[in-house]
Amino acid sequence: MIDFRALAERYDTPLYVYDFNRITEQYEKLKKAFSGRKSLISYAVKANSNLSVITHLAGLGAGADCVSIGEVKRALTAGVPKYKIIFSGVGKRDDEIEEALRDDILMINLESEAEMGRVEAIAAKLGMQARVSIRVNPNIDPKTHPYISTGLHENKFGVDIETAKRMYIAANKSAHLDPVGIHFHIGSQLTELEPIKEAATIVADLVRSLLAIKIELKFFDIGGGLGIVYDDETTIEPYDYAQAVLGTLYGLDMTIMCEPGRFIVGNAGWFLTRVLYEKVNEGKRFIIVDGAMNDLLRPSLYNAYHKVEVVGKSEEGAPADVVGPVCESGDFFAKNRPLPPTEPGDLVLIHSAGAYGFVMASNYNTRPRPAEVAVIDGADRCIRQRETFDDLVRLEKMCL
Incomplete structure (x- = not known):
């Protein structure tokens, strides 16, 4: 049990708290699920990029899925071996591509033909051969929040099947590109297995068609996105997830790559904030806390649900909005939630904030x-x- 009162006393609030033992458990569940095949679990750094979190996972054997050159640098700094690092993302600057090539990471994930052209040109300038994968958009509805859906043609990510095939043929002929992998990721907070299986089937069929023309890929990257429990969601078991994907790979000898983020750290973290006071406007109850939307944005951005608990008080009270001090009506953590009466100084714990x-x-x-x-x-x-x-003001200069 974590003593949140003691942590608030020692470190003050607002405060993020992470259970590293829980992080280990989640990583090992996925690693075990794919243990029957060659596999690499590459942590999605964007979920929680604290250097200690990345270092902890690197020590367990994890790689890193990075969506900026800054995240690549974080992964290298935290001790992730360069041969376990993937650089993804829709818009990469030339200098970022060059730095990734010089760092000799495992591969750069391509999102378009235009990007492939830039990587090829930069690799040629450096006299190098760039290891690449191509992100395929299988046009599968992930049945998740539209902001975190990435597998439909209307989303900005990846290329369609025919474009991907054309890109692989061109890359295979290039002196400066080495197509080593294929990638898909249909969205985050996935709670249904069927869309994942459908996407894997489409992409595996593409791999077999490439193999028929002697383009042999080494890495089958299934992305991440496994959902967690915020409220009452029914989630996917790692074993079922692995079996659904592996069942599509008949006849293929490839290393399976998985890029979990939320699944590993989401329920291993809490946001701790302190009650300032309560306020009632014509019967509308507000619990005003010292944390705000600038600290935890998900409720405001996605209208996301997080379990809210008043530490040490289990009884229910009148419905209340839990809100912060930021000057925005969108500054809230929960709305109309039955919560016990609070006093100034009480601690409010927001779950699933890792x-x-x-x-x-x-x-x-x-x-x-x-x-x-x-x-x-x-x-x-x-x-x-x-x-x-x-x-906050260290990098600013006043022009007098």
Whole structure:
């Protein structure tokens, strides 16, 4: 059990808390599920990019799925071997592509023919051969929130099957491209297995058609997106996930790559905030806390549900909105939630905040970002200090 009161006393609030033992358990569940085949679990750094989180997973054997050159640098800094790092993302600058090639990472994931042309030109300039994969958009509805759907033609990600085939043929003929992998990712917070299986079937068929013309790929990258429980979702078991994908790969000897983020860290994290006071407007109850939308954006951005608990109080009370100090009506963590009466200083615990929490935080309203704390085998340690006002203005200059 994590003593959240003690952590709030030691580190103040608002505060992010991560259970590293839970992170280990989630990683090992996926690794075990794919143990029957050659596999690499590449952690999606965008979910939670704290260096200690990445270092912990690297120590377990994880690779890194990165969607910016900054994330590539984080992965290398945290000790992820370069041969386990993938650089994905729709828009990569020339200097970012060049840096990734010089770093000699496992592969660059291509999202368009235009991008392939840039990678080829830069590799030629450097006198190198770029290892690449191509992100295929299988046009499968992932049945998730539209903001995190990525597998339909209306989304900005990847290329259609025919374009992908044309790209592979061109890459295979190029002196400066080495097509080693294929990739698909249809969305995040996936809770239904069938769309994943459909997408894997389409992409596996493409791999077999490429093999028929002597283009042999080594890596079958199924992306990430496995959902977690925020409320009452029925989630996919890792074993069932693995079997659904592996069942499509008959006749293919490839390394399976999986890029989980939320699945590994989402339910291993909490956001802890303190009650300032309560307010009632003509019967409408508000619990005002010291955390805000700049600290945890998901409820405002996605209208996302997070379980909310008043630490030490289990009884239900009148429905209340849990809101922060930011000057926006969209600054809330929960709406119309039955919660016990609170007093100034009470602690409010927001669950399932380990993914897309701190990484999406900002300094809106000139608010310093929270500290981050890791709990490992019952011991706590600060893995990111709370920002100060001086941190916020350090790079600014006043023009007099």
